[in-house]
Each structure stands twice: as C-alpha cells, then as structure tokens.
Amino acid sequence: TQLLEQSPQFLSIQEGENLTVYCNSSSVFSSLQWYRQEPGEGPVLLVTVVTGGEVKKLKRLTFQFGDARKDSSLHITAAQPGDTGLYLCAGAWNTDKLIFGTGTRLQVFP
C-alpha cells in the first residue's frame, strides 16, 4: 500500500509564528503536489514539485522536495489567520493516480 503520512496531524498557532508540515512515504514519487482545502470546498493546488532537492517559494510558503523524492515539506513563515485550512500533500508513482496524504489541519489564531 502506498501511504503518505503527514505530520503533524493538527497544528494550532498564533499569528506571526512559523510552522513546518511534513509529508513522508517509503516509496519514491514521480511528482508531488501540495493542496490547501477549506471546509466544504475542493482542494486548491498550491505547488507541484518534480525534481529531487527542488525548492519552490510561493510568497510566505516554501516547499521542498527531498533529494530521494520520498518526502516533502511545507514551511509557512509568519502565519496569518487566512492560512487556516487543511493542507494535503499528494503524490504520484508513475501512474495516473494521485494519492493524498493524511492531511494537516492548521488553525492560526489572531
């Protein structure tokens, strides 16, 4: 079974704090994506990483793909209440299928 484990599962922080979310698998990904989902809506794509060691930045969000392409991290700098949501990593293993991670629920308090 191809599993993507995310940690932490839940995260509650104050506005202005930094945080990192991790996504790990025992398998090698061909590509990995990060999504953010709000209640009652579909996930919205944040970034796609493909190359081992790749780092991508999206404003205050930094995404890193592990050298071995088995893990990834999402770092948020100076979190804001608007960052609140469910963060999901999703990986593909040279197939059409996109398998989602277990999810990290982030709550940022003002």
Add this chain to the structure above:
Amino acid sequence: GAVVSQHPSRVICKSGTSVKIECRSLDFQATTMFWYRQFPKQSLMLMATSNEGSKATYEQGVEKDKFLINHASLTLSTLTVTSAHPEDSSFYICSARGLRRKNTEAFFGQGTRLTVV
C-alpha cells in the same frame, strides 16, 4: 488554473434511492477524471479513475456496482451512487486532468455533500 465544475454542491436523498453527481471540465478536455470521497476531518480517498471512453478503474474495496462511473465525453464524468444508504453520506470530489497538463497536475471540483436519510 483550469476550471472544474461539480454539480450538485449539496444533495439530500432518501435511503434506497440513487443520486447522480456530475463533474465537468469547463475550459479544457479532461482525458482522465478521478473520483474521491472524504469523511469529516479526514483526507481524500481515491475511489476510481476514469478515462474517456473506457471503463473506470476502481480502487480496492470500492464497489463498482454501487458507485457507477461514466466518462462518456472529454468534458463530463458522472458518479451515480445507487441504492444509497446512510453510510454513503460523505463529501464526494472529482478532479480532472487534461491532455496538456504537466505531470499529474489535476484540478478539483468544489465537491458534493451527500446526505442519505
């Protein structure tokens, strides 16, 4: 990004009836569509993958006779929950990938909240 529209956004049905959910790609041709279900406070679980013009491929544990998927055109896929029961209540989400999308990039519909009473 590409637009994927899912309809209806919410549906309540009686136990034993069937419900059809539509997923449309509005500005691109979707060669592959995926159907997921999501229980409260959980991640998305892939149910099936459908390619236009061919039978859907179901994930282990998903009953193909209960969750009928049709992908008759490059812009429309439907999921029909047959003989629905309360345990089928969930959030169903489709995603679509097109011909020119890089890697496995897919775009998601807004989801359908199904409640079976």
